[in-house]
Amino acid sequence: MPILRNRIVSVCLLLLLATGTQADFAVDLDSGDLLEVYEFGGENDGPLFLWLVNQYGELVTPNALIETLASRGATVWRTDLLDSLLLQRSSEAIRSLDGGPVAALLDAAVDSGRGPIVLVTCDRMAVPLLRGLHEWRKQGGDAAGVAGGILFFPNLYRGTPVAGEQPELLGIVDATNMPLAILQPALGANRDRLTEVLDALHDAGSPAYGWLVDQVRDYYLLYSEEPVNRALESSAGIMPPEVRSAIADTPNQLLMATQLLARTPRPDAVLALDEAAEQPIAPAYGLIERQPRPAPDYDLVDARGTRHALDESLGRVTLVNFWATWCPPCVHEIPSMNRLAGAYDEDEFAIVSINFREEPEHILEFMREVDVDFPVLMDENGAVSRDWGVFAFPSSFLLDRDGRIRYSVNTAIEWDTDEVREVIDRLRSEDQYTRLPHLPVAQGPAATIEAR
Template structure:
């Protein structure tokens, strides 16, 4: 492996600068790396998300460098000519990340910390495991900093139990976990922590209120003011995380046993059509208050086909499908179909303010602690269940739909027309 320094990109009065390097991997691929030098004893490898590098990373990296933390930011999409997008790095072998980790550590001769978000977290843990098997030491690797890691084998369609990827339960490297609150995973984060702890990892959980996934990476025109403000404090938070990980003991020589995968690896399905529910039929109930304080019981809608939608106001796909849910109600209510909406984790005042210019006539129920969301095995927003007249789940899906589209209405009519 060799490194070529290409270009000085940025210079600050405090001698904090960024340069672009090319790191040549063993397979001959040249990976562009944005490098911010620092005089301290620690180096961070900031791996890209599936959506690629963000221009906002540089300011955070410079803030880290001012506190003595060197930063490497490899551009894997450019190096491998991969289009950016969801699942774009799924086929990348963990050995590539291992090479980058080892190069950053050996070149800098500093203790390495890996910073990664979302769906790149599993490959990062796999790469760390490979490094353990070849004899990494604590003075070489301080630990991993994960932001909202996606550690499931695919996203459950709704009603399904989630399955963790094997490495989630076979990690003993110290982990500092940032979890944004405006995500579905916020309500499942304790199970994520428990899975990581099974392998012996010391996990530090840091909940981030009022922000969503990608708060520090999304373009500014798609970022809320509180997310911009929190990003400005991210260098200090990362510095504290590194300090905590640096004093956390770990025995890298003891590599946890990798459990067998109990379910086939799958990628989240995408389709304009509803997906039939194939799981066991649970005994489900739903008793929640609406925004007026009235108690709602799903049993009141016996003999009705019910479209049950879990959502939140901060979720763009949820917002996108609200008008079509209302149009569906108008179109099919006379045929015996009802739409029921369940907001998860928000106050009545916030929901009322949000719906002020989005009038709907279906009930909006409150699930402030996500108890119903979890009991119905929801793992993403929006998650929607379609119940037949006996309130058996016929379809369970996540993601936004055009609910009054002809093909969807045709499928729902088959339920309303059945006895």
């Protein structure tokens, strides 16, 4: 693909008006669009990173990482697919992107003579990255010309399933056999699914590697002083030491991963892509009625040191809610849950809140600021969340008096509505429960927690 290093004046003026800065060059796309590229370290002769801007747009921390890579001898081409293609910054827009733009960028990178060439991105933007690698190979790109891709906390799923159901990987995962490196936060929501993703890539022939980034959560690379939107509220403010340390080490990780990928053999075959598996699943909203099944047991200590088990809820309708303080929708629904709990006697209805991978001390501090009128159980190792099939936060389950899952919801809702109370009252009015067998218990850490 030709590289336009001198844009015509009218295009430059439009770009200056739109962004305040001028792209260094642009890549022609078959659609007639231009993929605008900003170059850093153009005078360097080190590796070439093709940096795909995430779905939230340009942020301070990723840009600082790019500058650091350039200062250490690398060249970085930064491009924003959504901005160049005038698409909405949404998950749906990202999942709809085909591999054409990234394939064209790879052609331009190979033509530049630089290398090794590595694609880099995070979260949902990993999907068009993999599609671009596949499309480039399908069009005849020589696998030896590109080292592979580096993915930070990638979201490679078809969408959010009904709460309690397992998510499905997009078809592009099974069609990817180029070398990849995945850096997954050790405290991230999909930490326990890293093995599943690597297994799928290995089955496809990809020599994929995985690393855990200690002590940080998803979106740590997107940290900023002020939240750019609601989704990144928890990644804003004074940067915690563990996040600062992880970010400081990221250039080393990128450079070392690039060396590893460049030495990794590449398969010759181009795999077929299952187009049906590339289609996103339809979102499910609100309370979804489920085929009754026994809920997995739990045996966990709450933030104040009291142990709780599922058997305590038998004989009354129970709402089991999985959440985290870093999840703004989770926090938003707490007041309506408080009101719902207050509308019933304790022997009729109960709420059990299970916190995902946070520390009791942090929860106690949170509860000093936010009223929580029900116990918060600590799933510090994520085992109970995994047993319940939790994929998105918040995820909630309504249990009948037998301890069976009857309804679930995979998003935040207003809980004290007439519609929700009607469902609860219907479950309360069912015949007296009979004790049923439960799935094996997921044992949590036993400890007595004191408020600091």
